[in-house]
Every structure is written in structure tokens, then in C-alpha cells.
Amino acid sequence: MVAPETQGQKVYSRPESLTVTPTHYCPGCTHGVAHRLVAEVIDEMKLRERTIGVASVGCSVFAYNYFDFDFVQSPHGRAPAMATGVKRTLPDKIVFTYQGDGDLASIGMGEIVHAAARGENITVIFVNNTNYGMTGGQMAPTTLPGQKTSTSVNGRDVETQGFPIRASELIATLDGASYVVRRSLNDPKNIRQAKKALRTAFEVQQRGLGFSFVELLSICPTNWGMTPTQSIQWLEEKMMPFYQLGDYKISQAVAGLKF
Amino acid sequence: MARQLLKGNEAVAEAAVRAGLQSYFGYPITPQTELLEYLSHRMPELGRGFVQAESELGAVNMVYGAACTGARTMSSSSSPGVSLMLEGLSYIAGTELPAVLVDVMRGGPGLGNISPSQQDYNQIVHGGGHGDFKMIALAPCSVQESIDLTVLAFDLAEKYRSIAVVLTDGSIGQMMEPAELPEMRPVKFMDTDWAVRGAEGRDRRFLSSIYLDPPQEEQANLRMARRWEEIEANEVRFKEYYLDDADFAVVGFGSAGRIALSAVRQARAEGIKVGLLRPITVNPFPAKVLKEVAKKVQGMLVVEMNAGQMLDDVIRITNNCVPIEFFARLGGVMPFPEEVLVEIHRLAKGPLTTEGDPRSRWLKRASAAR
Ligand SMILES: Cc1ncc(C[n+]2csc(CCOP(=O)(O)OP(=O)(O)O)c2C)c(N)n1
Ligand code: SF4
Numbered sequence: 001m002v003a004p005e006t007q008g009q010k011v012y013s014r015p016e017s018l019t020v021t022p023t024h025y026c027p028g029c030t031h032g033v034a035h036r037l038v039a040e041v042i043d044e045m046k047l048r049e050r051t052i053g054v055a056s057v058g059c060s061v062f063a064y065n066y067f068d069f070d071f072v073q074s075p076h077g078r079a080p081a082m083a084t085g086v087k088r089t090l091p092d093k094i095v096f097t098y099q100g101d102g103d104l105a106s107i108g109m110g111e112i113v114h115a116a117a118r119g120e121n122i123t124v125i126f127v128n129n130t131n132y133g134m135t136g137g138q139m140a141p142t143t144l145p146g147q148k149t150s151t152s153v154n155g156r157d158v159e160t161q162g163f164p165i166r167a168s169e170l171i172a173t174l175d176g177a178s179y180v181v182r183r184s185l186n187d188p189k190n191i192r193q194a195k196k197a198l199r200t201a202f203e204v205q206q207r208g209l210g211f212s213f214v215e216l217l218s219i220c221p222t223n224w225g226m227t228p229t230q231s232i233q234w235l236e237e238k239m240m241p242f243y244q245l246g247d248y249k250i251s252q253a254v255a256g257l258k259f
Numbered sequence: 260m261a262r263q264l265l266k267g268n269e270a271v272a273e274a275a276v277r278a279g280l281q282s283y284f285g286y287p288i289t290p291q292t293e294l295l296e297y298l299s300h301r302m303p304e305l306g307r308g309f310v311q312a313e314s315e316l317g318a319v320n321m322v323y324g325a326a327c328t329g330a331r332t333m334s335s336s337s338s339p340g341v342s343l344m345l346e347g348l349s350y351i352a353g354t355e356l357p358a359v360l361v362d363v364m365r366g367g368p369g370l371g372n373i374s375p376s377q378q379d380y381n382q383i384v385h386g387g388g389h390g391d392f393k394m395i396a397l398a399p400c401s402v403q404e405s406i407d408l409t410v411l412a413f414d415l416a417e418k419y420r421s422i423a424v425v426l427t428d429g430s431i432g433q434m435m436e437p438a439e440l441p442e443m444r445p446v447k448f449m450d451t452d453w454a455v456r457g458a459e460g461r462d463r464r465f466l467s468s469i470y471l472d473p474p475q476e477e478q479a480n481l482r483m484a485r486r487w488e489e490i491e492a493n494e495v496r497f498k499e500y501y502l503d504d505a506d507f508a509v510v511g512f513g514s515a516g517r518i519a520l521s522a523v524r525q526a527r528a529e530g531i532k533v534g535l536l537r538p539i540t541v542n543p544f545p546a547k548v549l550k551e552v553a554k555k556v557q558g559m560l561v562v563e564m565n566a567g568q569m570l571d572d573v574i575r576i577t578n579n580c581v582p583i584e585f586f587a588r589l590g591g592v593m594p595f596p597e598e599v600l601v602e603i604h605r606l607a608k609g610p611l612t613t614e615g616d617p618r619s620r621w622l623k624r625a626s627a628a629r
Contacts, residue, residue: 019463049459054324055467064465070455072327073467075350078320081312085324086455088308089282089332093457111320114313 015039017048019068028228030185030218031059034127035066037195038098041202042069051094054083056108058100059133077108080115083122094205096123102132105141105165112171119176119210123201126167126213129220130239137223141165144242149223164242168215172248178210180249184217186235190245200257209253217243262439267402267432268293270440271335271361271425274409276301279444281330282308284321286340289373290429291363294335307446308332315340319347319360326356327466329454331413331446335361337429338379339370342387348422349388353468355483357416357449360394361409361425363432366591374591375429375514380568383424384542391480393487395423395494396542400517402436408539410441417449419490426541428564430514430593490543497545498537499552501527505534507606508552510573511562512538514593519562522599531607541569546576553577558611560602562594563587567618574617582611585621 014020017039025031042048048069055063057076064071074082079097087095104112104126115122131149132138139149139156142164146155156164172180179201183194194216201212217239219231226234265273272294275283283302285295295311302309308325312318318334325332336344341362351358364379366372381387383396395415397408405427412423448454455464470476500520502508511519516537523535536552538545553559559581561570570585577583586602588594 050457052455052457061469064467067463068458069463070458071463071465071467072324072455073465073469074320074323075346078316078323078347081317081320082324082327084310084312084317085282085284085321085326085332086328087324088284088310088321089325089328089330090456110313111317114317118310 015043017042017068019066021065023066024062025059026222028219028221028231029059030129030216031127033185033191034125034216034218035063037191037198038125039067041195041198044199045202045206047094047202047206050092051096052086052090054079054086054095054097056097056099056103058103060098060100060127061134063098077103077106078111079103079108080111080120080122080124084115084118084120087120087122091121094202096125096202098125099127100133101126101128101130101142101167102140105167113174116171116174116211116213117176119178121205121208121210123205124213125198126215127218128167128215128243129218131220131223133220133223137220142167144238147238166243168213168248171213176211177213177249178251179204179212179254181213181247182215182217182243182245184235184240184245186217186232200254203257203259204254207257210251262437264435265402265438265440266293266435267405267427268363269297270402270438271405271409271427272297272301273440274406275333275359275413276305277441277443278410278413279331279446280307280333280413281446282325282332284310284312284318284325284334286312286315286318286336288337288340290365290375290432291335291337291340291361293432294361315343316347319344319351322358323347323351323354323356326351326358327354327455329449329451329456331359331417333359333361335363337363337365338367341379341382345382345388348394349390349392350468352388352392352394352422352483353390353479354466355420356466357420358422359409359412359416359425360422361427364426364428372591373429375564375593376589376591377428377513377515377564377568379426380541380563380565383426384544392483393542395419395421395490396426396540397423398426398513398539398541399431400513400537401431402434403438405431406438406440415494419486421486421490426513428514494540495543495545495547496539497548498539499548500535500537502534502536502552505532505555506557507531507533507560507603508556509533509535509560509562509599509603510538510549511535512541512569515562515564518594518596519599521596522603525596525600526603531603533603533607544572544576549573549576553581556581558582558584558606560584560586560606561617562599562602564593565589570618579613582613583617585617587621
């Protein structure tokens with residue numbers, strides 16, 4: 001039997017686009033996974049020196065500490081507007097926002113819808129963990145019916161607290177959006193799919209094909225009050241049936257993309 | 260450049276273009292909309308950035324993003340829209356970025372109306388947004404001055420990494436006057452060590468208003484405070500009229516100052532020795548000259564198109580060393596020069612006092628008259 005040739009061969013390393021800073025994310029949190037995927041894609045596409053990230057307000061507010069490229073940090077919900085300002089001033093640069101569900105689907109609903117409707121040539125990475133992580137697990141627009149949070153202690157009551165918003169489906173209705181997909185960070189297969197989607201999204205932007213949006217189903221073990229493993233299970237059992245993975249909008253030009 | 264007949268708002272828009280405006284973001288609101296409309300064709304024609312934003316929240320945050328790149332960028336709005344922008348202005352200030360805002364004030368509070376007023380003095384000068392930040396505020400009284408101060412606003416914003424506001428109103432924005440535009444300046448990014456344009460061949464940069472460590476936030480606040488001191492030392496601007504031998508002084512900015520000037524001229528023709536101090540930078544306020552004038556004259560009259568927002572500053576600065584009277588029209592009503600003249604007569608006739616509150620004396624008179 002021949003031993004696999006791993007000696008001297010790099011199988012795993014830090015992407016150039018990530019700094020050597022330990023993150024502040026809780027153990028098991030999928031924000032870290034999402035960061036890594038973004039960094040890998042930026043590396044692979046050799047965009048590091050041309051990319052400007054827009055951090056939002058939420059647990060990822062310090063994203064700029066972890067990515068080794070230029071970053072700005074926006075007010076709560078306003079990242080798509082800020083990204084618009086950057087992109088319209090620097091049309092040749094790659095601009096993306098990284099937003100949580102409270103940020104994007106609640107306080108920032110106006111900004112995201114209109115950036116998409118304008119077909120703003122930016123990429124939006126939307127981390128859906130069904131709650132406001134940073135402020136301690138309050139109900140978000142994405143909180144599932146019956147889900148317990150610190151502001152829906154008996155479970156979200158749709159009679160008084162309304163229904164969750166499916167952001168990808170909503171954004172996909174807009175003619176301005178070119179690429180809108182939902183992926184999940186629950187297992188290696190889906191993580192690979194997520195990375196492919198991120199790659200496509202940045203390719204869309206690089207080729208000037210318009211607004212790209214990748215929703216990533218994520219976990220928040222800390223505020224869900226679960227272990228990371230239990231959280232993954234909860235994501236699979238509760239979130240995935242409600243937030244179905246899939247391609248919600250692939251414009252003709254994007255469908256023809258080859259890379 | 261030859262003088263031509265120009266409308267206030269359009270003149271400001273073209274002045275911004277010529278000052279090197281690289282991207283503009285705005286939202287419709289009367290009496291500011293001509294700026295947005297003009298730039299909606301002018302900017303794309305020149306290959307520069309323009310977006311009609313979804314709201315003033317959107318517009319100010321687009322300005323925030325554009326300002327991060329070290330470009331000359333601007334928005335314009337009117338009072339209710341500016342209220343909505345205050346969040347973004349605080350962030351821009353907290354990130355120490357240069358940006359220009361044109362505020363074409365209208366009547367209020369609330370939705371109010373679309374007539375000229377000066378209701379935003381406090382929200383611009385004393386900062387409606389959260390935090391210890393100050394914005395440079397330039398108050399023109401004519402179309403020509405609107406042009407000149409717009410260009411100056413870009414230069415000052417860049418020089419001090421600050422927000423500079425052109426604080427004008429619906430009357431100046433809508434009026435047509437002969438004026439001269441400046442030469443077209445080339446568009447160029449600021450040469451800085453902070454702008455975010457992609458980390459090409461250098462270490463990454465980031466721009467944020469966050470300082471999680473309170474002592475660092477304190478440092479940032481101190482830096483801003485020192486910068487403001489520098490602005491106060493170097494950038495105060497005002498205009499004095501007939502003050503050399505004056506027994507009485509009127510103080511008013513923008514439209515109110517212009518109207519007061521007509522009244523002052525009329526009073527002079529009648530032999531009343533009255534002059535006018537017209538602050539051009541309402542922030543930094545011309546405090547030093549105001550104090551000097553206050554020491555020289557027997558009485559002062561403050562004229563505004565709000566309920567005495569600047570009056571409070573005048574009272575604070577003069578510190579009871581001179582009798583003060585106040586006159587204002589509110590809610591989008593403009594004062595007539597004749598009304599101001601009546602107030603000058605009252606001032607000249609006396610009796611004058613440093614006792615009591617000029618605002619409540621005016622309010623009593625105004626209530627009796629209307
Ligand atoms: C205008 C404003 N309102 C409220 C807050 C407080 N705040 C900070 S983070 C946050 C929630 C973010 O949640 P989410 O977008 O879901 O991101 P996560 O933390 O879950 O990643 C809120 C409400 C704020 N910073 N600004
Ligand atoms: S609070 Fe939740 S979303 Fe935030 S870092 Fe912790 S696990 Fe992640």
C-alpha cells in the first residue's frame with residue numbers, strides 16, 4: 001500500500017485575504033466559515049487588491065479586522081447604500097456588503113431592496129441566523145414561527161409578531177437582481193455549494209452583470225442556547241424546510257457564465 | 260467667466276460640478292429639488308456618479324461610502340430630509356471624512372411647508388445627530404454667494420476632513436440673479452493616507468466610526484475638538500455693513516441678513532446710525548467680532564426666520580454686555596424690510612434694557628400683532 005503523499009503538500013492554509021487575527025466569534029459560529037469562503041474566493045479570483053468590503057452592524061461588525069483588504073463599516077442597515085456610494089465612485093473596484101438578518105431584513109430593508117432594484121453592481125452576503133446575534137438573541141424578521149428568542153419568550157406568535165421574511169424570494173422578484181441564491185453552512189457539501197455561489201456572485205460583479213445576493217443559512221449557538229452540533233441539527237430540521245435552498249434568480253446573462 | 264442669470268439651486272449644483280464633485284446622491288424634496296434634477300443629467304453627461312436614492316437615509320449613506328474613497332461628494336436636501344440624514348452625518352463625522360451637504364431650508368417643524376425659513380440652524384450648528392461633532396456651516400445670502408460658498412465648502416471639507424454644510428433657504432434656492440460661475444476644476448481623488456480605494460501595493464485600510472475601547476474613542480473626540488479649534492481660529496467669515504460709526508447693530512444671517520440690510524440702508528437714509536453684522540460662517544460663529552460690536556453699540560437687534568435659534572448664541576456670546584432685541588417671522592413667512600425697519604426704529608427710540616428676555620418681549624409683540 002502506498003501512503004498518501006501529504007508530506008510537504010499543503011492541504012489547508014489561511015487564505016491570503018484573511019488576517020492572522022483570532023476572531024471574536026463564538027465557538028462554532030458559522031460567521032467564521034462564511035468569512036473563510038469569501039476570502040478563498042477573493043484569493044482565487046485575485047481580487048484582494050481591488051476589493052472593498054462594507055461591514056454592517058451585527059456580530060460581523062468587526063469583519064474589517066479579519067479580511068486583509070480595504071474595508072468600510074456602515075450604520076445599521078445602510079450597508080447597501082454605502083456600498084452604492086463606493087461603487088458609483090469606484091466602478092472598477094469589487095464592492096460587497098456582509099450583513100446579518102436584522103441588519104438586512106429589518107432596519108435595512110429599504111436600502112437592500114433599492115440597491116437590488118437599481119441593479120447595483122455589488123455583491124451582498126446575507127447571513128441568516130434567525131435572530132439578532134450581537135444584541136443577545138432578540139427576534140429578527142427571519143425568526144421562525146414558534147421560535148423562542150429573548151423578545152418572543154413563548155415562541156414567535158405570528159398573530160401579534162407577524163411572519164418571517166424570506167429575503168431571497170423577495171429580492172428575486174426584483175428585475176434589477178441578477179443572481180439570488182440561498183445556501184447553507186451546515187455540512188461540507190453545502191459549504192462547497194455556498195463557496196461556488198459566492199464565486200459566481202463575485203464573477204457576476206466582475207463582469208458587470210449586476211446585483212448578486214447570496215443568503216447563507218447560519219447558526220448562532222450562543223443565543224439559540226445550544227451546542228454547535230445541536231445548532232446544526234436545528235438548522236437542518238427547522239430552518240431548511242422553511243428557508244429552502246435553491247437558486248431564486250439567475251438572469252440570462254448569469255446563466256451563460258463560464259468560469 | 261461672464262455673469263449670467265442663474266437660479267440659486269442650479270447655480271449651487273453647477274458650482275459643485277466645477278469644484279470637482281465626483282459623485283452626488285439625493286432625494287426629491289422642495290425647495291431643493293432643482294439640485295437633484297440638474298445633477299441627474301449633468302453628472303452622467305460628465306461621466307460622474309449620480310444616484311437618485313431611495314430616501315435621505317440612502318442618500319447620506321451613499322455619500323458616506325463615496326467619502327470613504329477620498330472623492331469630492333455631496334448630497335442636498337431640505338429640512339425634513341436633513342433630519343433623516345442626521346444619523347449618517349454623525350457617522351461621517353465620527354469617521355472624520357470630508358463631505359458636503361446643501362440644506363435648502365423650508366418651513367416647519369414636521370412636514371411644515373415649502374416656503375423659506377431658517378429652522379435648521381440648531382440641527383446644523385448645534386448638531387442634531389448624536390455625539391460631539393461639529394459641522395462647518397456656510398450661510399449665503401445671494402446666488403453669487405451660494406456659488407462661492409459651495410466651492411469653499413468642498414475646500415474646507417477636504418482641508419479639515421469635516422462635513423461642510425451650505426445652509427441656505429428656499430428663497431435663495433429659488434431666486435434668479437446674475438452671477439458668475441467659477442472655472443471647471445479637474446476631478447481628482449484626494450491625496451490621502453486614509454482613503455479606501457483597494458489595497459493595491461499597500462497595507463489594507465479600513466474606515467469606521469467605531470472605537471470599542473473608550474480611551475481610544477476619547478482620543479478621537481479630542482482630535483475632533485482640536486480640529487474644530489483650528490477651524491475656529493482660521494475659518495470664521497462674516498460681513499460688516501455700516502458698523503464703523505454705528506450706535507446700533509443688527510445681526511442676521513442668510514436671507515434674514517439680506518432683508519435686514521435693506522432695512523439698515525433705509526434707516527441710514529433716515530439718519531439712524533445702524534449697521535449690520537452678517538455671519539457667513541454660522542459655524543464657526545463669528546463670536547469675536549460680535550463681542551467687539553456689542554461693546555461698541557448701545558443696542559442690538561437679532562433678526563431670524565426661526566424662533567431665535569441664533570439669538571441664543573448671540574445672548575451667550577455677548578453675555579449681557581449690551582441690550583438685545585429680537586425679531587422673527589416663522590413657519591415659512593419671510594420678514595419684510597419695512598418690518599425690520601420698524602424694529603430698528605424701536606431700538607433707536609429705546610428704552611433699552613439688558614433685563615428680561617428679548618424672545619419673550621418679541622413674542623408678546625408678535626402675539627398682539629397677529
Ligand atoms: C440604529 C441602530 N439601532 C440598533 C442598533 C443595535 N444593534 C447592534 S447589532 C444589532 C443586531 C444585529 O443583528 P443581525 O443583523 O441579525 O446580525 P448578527 O449579529 O445576528 O450577525 C442591533 C439591533 C444599532 N447599532 N444601531
Ligand atoms: S452571538 Fe451568535 S452570531 Fe454572534 S458570534 Fe456568537 S454565535 Fe455567532
